[in-house]
Amino acid sequence: METRELRYFVAVAEELHFGRAAERLGIAQPPLSRAIRQLERRLGTELLERTSRSVRLTEAGTVLLREGRAALYAVEAAERRTRRASADxxxxxxxxxxxxxxxxxxxxxxxxxxxxxxxxxxxxxxxxxxxxxxxxxxxxxxxxxxxxxxxxxxLDYEELSTEGQVLVLPAGHSLTGRSHVDLAEASALPGLPLPRWPAIDGSCPDGPGPQVRDHAQLFQLIALGRAAAVLPASCESQLRDDLMAIPVPDAPKVxxxxxxxxxxxxxxxxxxxxxxxxx
Amino acid sequence: METRELRYFVAVAEELHFGRAAERLGIAQPPLSRAIRQLERRLGTELLERTSRSVRLTEAGTVLLREGRAALYAVEAAERRTRRASADxxxxxxxxxxxxxxxxxxxxxxxxxxxxxxxxxxxxxxxxxxxxxxxxxxxxxxxxxxxxxxxxxxLDYEELSTEGQVLVLPAGHSLTGRSHVDLAEASALPGLPLPRWPAIDGSCPDGPGPQVRDHAQLFQLIALGRAAAVLPASCESQLRDDLMAIPVPDAPKVxxxxxxxxxxxxxxxxxxxxxxxxx
DNA sequence: ACGATCGATACCCGCCCGGTATCGCCGCCC
DNA sequence: GGGCGGCGATACCGGGCGGGTATCGATCGT
The missing domain is CATH 3.40.190.10 (Periplasmic binding protein-like II)
Structure with missing residues (x-):
């Protein structure tokens, strides 16, 4: 199986539409149809159920989408790391x-x-x-x-350190002076919703809190009194003057x-x- | 990068010889030379240092060999799993x-x-x-x-159970009756060397013990008085009559x-x- | 110095990828 | 219900590229 075939299949499987997939790939639709058909013949199995009005993944197609994406990532990584090894x-x-x-x-x-x-x-x-x-x-x-x-x-990994979490609030909030807060209380502060982080695919879960992409944004929002956050305790050393932190002992360890x-x-x-x- | 190019490069990188690599790939040598050269041009880097007498990997080539193998495995896995999904x-x-x-x-x-x-x-x-x-x-x-x-x-994994290890010996060995043995003693039994398992690549570490590929072979050898082995304790329930087991408390837990x-x-x-x- | 070895080059052929034109099918809508 | 529009499939053509053979050039061993 060639990566070109995989790229083509993944595009069609994601779009579920030959025309759009072809456009995304920068080729015309007929060669794409033919390529998918050849791939199916070579694998000896149907990957897509097509009517003239809809395209659906078969069971085998679902597997190939999942595995093919991973394989394409691996190829892309090989290319990029090689380039980096020679350039840098x-x-x-x-x-x-x-x-x-x-x-x-x-x-x-x-x-x-x-x-x-x-x-x-x-x-x-x-x-x-x-x-x-x-x-x-x-x-x-x-x-x-x-x-x-x-x-x-x-991924392979090694653990480095474990820490508890703290609730980060605007300085001067009414909880000032509390030695600790529990997670339920921290999650339901009046007027201070917890923010939502984007998921890997870029989408954000629905909810009341503001969307934030990094810690700078988050700290800004907290300082403005628009949010609170539960974060690993080590962030305390980097807090700005207008923020404060209270331990949340029952929050999961990080x-x-x-x-x-x-x-x-x-x-x-x-x-x-x-x-x-x-x- | 196409998988064909990757396969070609991996073959050359493993053989460090264009002629042999071409033979292994079932093509002639000139197209292989050209393919590698094209790959190098497209990546914008030299992958192999060639004189007319020798071929050596560059730094970038080493990276591509490692990463490319992994990528090829991923592609192969995608293909095989898709076939299995449709067949079985x-x-x-x-x-x-x-x-x-x-x-x-x-x-x-x-x-x-x-x-x-x-x-x-x-x-x-x-x-x-x-x-x-x-x-x-x-x-x-x-x-x-x-x-x-x-x-x-x-790999991702979940732990299921942990157990100690036991020394497996021919029944009637002079250690019969001992409540436990320590690892150093088990490793140096006179006339009963520990066996050597093949590594992932098929090679076997050098050493005195016999080479074994699975447990049936191993148990046979032990019963014949040609080897001993340190194995997870649960194997005890499957021991043949002519074998016996003694705990080895200081062996690593499995x-x-x-x-x-x-x-x-x-x-x-x-x-x-x-x-x-x-x- | 000569031959053997091995990678590179030159050149040719045939396949396959990609494009354009068109068909066939099917839902939709007036 | 018939025409229309959208969409995938088919037919056909051209060019590029992958693969082959022949040969060169460099290098090392004898």
Whole structure:
């Protein structure tokens, strides 16, 4: 199976419409029809049920969509990592959420840079939940993420540290002085809804809270008195003067992990991981 | 990048010889040379350093070999799983080491079959360390394996149970009656070397012990007085009359896990995993 | 110095990818 | 209900590229 065939199939399977898929692929519709038909013949199975009015996935088609997407990602990652290896020379790209993991990240970069055979580390600060994507498509080689919020599915990882969570509020809020808040109370503060983070695919769950993409946006909103948030305790050291934090003991514990795609155990990534776990 | 180009490059990178690689691929040498050159031009980087007497991988080439192999596996898996989905209808393939996990496997199959929407489970009994391969290339959808012996790199998994290990000896051995043995002692029994298991790539570490591929071979050798082995305690229930087992308290604990490739979270696999963790 | 080895180059052929034109089917709407 | 519009399939054509054979050029061993 060629990646061209896979790309074509995935496009049709996603659009469920040959015309639109062809447009997206930048080719005409007839060659696309033919390519899909050839793919079906070669696999010896029907992938799409088509009437002249609708296109639907068969059982086998559903499997190929899922597996084919993963395979295309792998090919894309191979190409991108090869390009990076030749362009940037030896060096690794590390992805982390903008505004999070600040302390760990700084210590890690320092400790790693002190090693005798350290290579340059490009830090990619990305939006919440984007690290997995960056690792899978080859733009990053290693990432810092937080269980259980960030998906680790398909990644190898080592745990670095575990911490509780705190409620972040505008300074001067009426809860000032409380030694702790429980999660139910934090979730139902009058006038201060919890924000909604975008999911991996860019969509946002429905709800009352404002949508935020990174921590800068979030802190801004909290300072304006438009939201509150429950965040890992380590964020407290980076809080602006106009914000305050109260522990939420019954919130789930958050574990910072360093993760990498399973086959990318390059020497540099391995050294970085070793350094991180030794911190 | 097309899978054909990747296959060509991987062949050359493995053989480090255009002629042999071409033969392996079933094509002539000149088109292969040209294909690699085109790939290099498109990636904008040199992948191989060639003199007329030798071929060596560049840094970028090393990366592409590693990543390209993984990508080819993913494509192969996509194709194979699609074929299986259409041929066998709904159903999952479960891989387990022949002779191991017997008890867990039986209970799991029973419990799963009792579910209302259970599909057929094909059990693939394979050699030691082969499960990862089967999962990665699409011949299996889910597997039982043992940490820390079997690699879980790149797989998602849930832990099922943990157990100690025992030393398995021919019945009547002079250690008969001992309540326990420590690992150092078990590793240096006069005349009874520990066997060597093949690695994932088929190679076997050097050493004095006999090579074995599965538990049947191993038990035979032990019964003949040619080897001893340190194995998970649950094997004791399956021992033949001519074998006996002694606990080895200081041997590493073994954890049985159920593992699956990250993107293959089909309904059937999910149900199987849920059943297994609930046992 | 000569031959053997091995990758690169030159050149040719045939297949397959991609394009345009058109058909056939089916739902929709006046 | 008949015409129309949307959509996938088919027919046919041209060009590019993948694959083959013949040969060259460099390099190492004898």
């Amino acid at each position: 020379g030896p060096g690794v790209a590390l992805a982390a959420k903008a505004g999070a993991s600040g302390e760990v990240l700084a210590k890690l970069l320092d400790a790693y840079a002190a090693l005798p055979d350290a290579v340059t580390v490009d830090v990619i600060l990305c939006g919440v939940g984007q690290q997995e994507r960056l690792l899978r498509d080859g733009r990053a080689d290693v990432a810092l993420l937080h269980k259980p919020f960030d998906a680790t599915s398909g 574990t910072t992990v360093i993760a990498w795609p399973p086959q990318s155990r390059s020497a540099a990534v391995a050294a970085l991981v070793r350094t991180a776990t030794a911190l | 209808g709904p159903g999952v393939a479960l891989a387990a080491k022949a002779g191991a996990s017997g008890e867990v496997l039986a209970k799991l199959l029973d419990a799963y079959a009792a579910l209302p929407d259970a599909v057929t489970v094909d059990v693939i009994l394979c050699g030691v360390g082969q499960q990862e391969r089967l999962l990665r290339d699409g011949r299996a959808d889910v597997a039982l394996l043992h940490k820390p012996f079997d690699a879980t790199s790149g 954890t049985t896990v159920i593992a699956w490739p990250p993107q293959s979270r089909s309904a059937a696999v999910a149900a199987l995993v849920r059943t297994a963790t609930a046992l």
